[in-house]
Amino acid sequence: xxxxxxxxxxxxxxxxxSWLTIPLLGKKVIKRFLPTSMLMAIIxxxxxxxxxxxxxxxxxxxxxxxxxxxxxxxxxxxLIGSIWILRLTYGKFKWYLLLNLAVDTVFTYKFxxxxxxxxxxSLVRLKKYQLxxxxxxxxxxxxxxxxxxxxxxxxxxxxxx
Numbered sequence: 084x085x086x087x088x089x090x091x092x093x094x095x096x097x098x099x100x101s102w103l104t105i106p107l108l109g110k111k112v113i114k115r116f117l118p119t120s121m122l123m124a125i126i127x128x129x130x131x132x133x134x135x136x137x138x139x140x141x142x143x144x145x146x147x148x149x150x151x152x153x154x155x156x157x158x159x160x161x162l163i164g165s166i167w168i169l170r171l172t173y174g175k176f177k178w179y180l181l182l183n184l185a186v187d188t189v190f191t192y193k194f195x196x197x198x199x200x201x202x203x204x205s206l207v208r209l210k211k212y213q214l215x216x217x218x219x220x221x222x223x224x225x226x227x228x229x230x231x232x233x234x235x236x237x238x239x240x241x242x243x244x
Contacts, residue, residue: 090144090203094152098159105163112170119228120165123221127157130217139209143202152203165225179226187218 105113131153134140142152164186172179191214199205206214 086202087144090152090201091146093201094144094146094155094203098155101159101163104167108166108170113166116166116169116173116229119225119232120162120169122228123165123225124157124162126224127161127221128153131157134209138207140204140206140214142204144204169225169229173226173229176226180222183218183222187215187222191215191218 131151135151144152146152146155168179168182168186172182191211195204195206195211195214209217
């Protein structure tokens with residue numbers, strides 16, 4: 084029961100703490116990278132629905148009866164982390180891949196174990212290396228969406244940088 088209380092507090096806290104870093108990014112950065120990061124968060128949310136159906140992973144804790152434990156991770160650390168990673172590395176693709184590899188590795192091989200130990204979530208039919216591949220593919224999508232957005236924005240003469 085103690086772990087359940089901690090889990091129910093930890094997930095929203097991670098979401099709130101992520102959002103508290105937004106002022107550090109600045110208005111221009113948010114305007115530039117939020118749309119593609121939101122698009123990826125929507126894709127991750129849809130992926131979560133597929134994962135539930137196919138039992139790739141399972142959340143044991145809900146922060147609300149209608150919200151799975153994945154909600155605060157998607158709309159907190161994933162969304163805001165995507166903006167930060169783009170802000171720090173966009174235009175330097177090798178650094179982007181390296182930073183994503185580091186963050187995704189820590190999540191897959193450390194944080195997933197922590198979630199399991201706390202009784203929050205666990206991988207079911209997905210192996211850690213498969214989760215790593217999913218993260219890699221999503222990082223390529225995020226960067227690709229941003230490249231397309233920047234080309235369209237420049238092409239329309241509305242460069243927001």
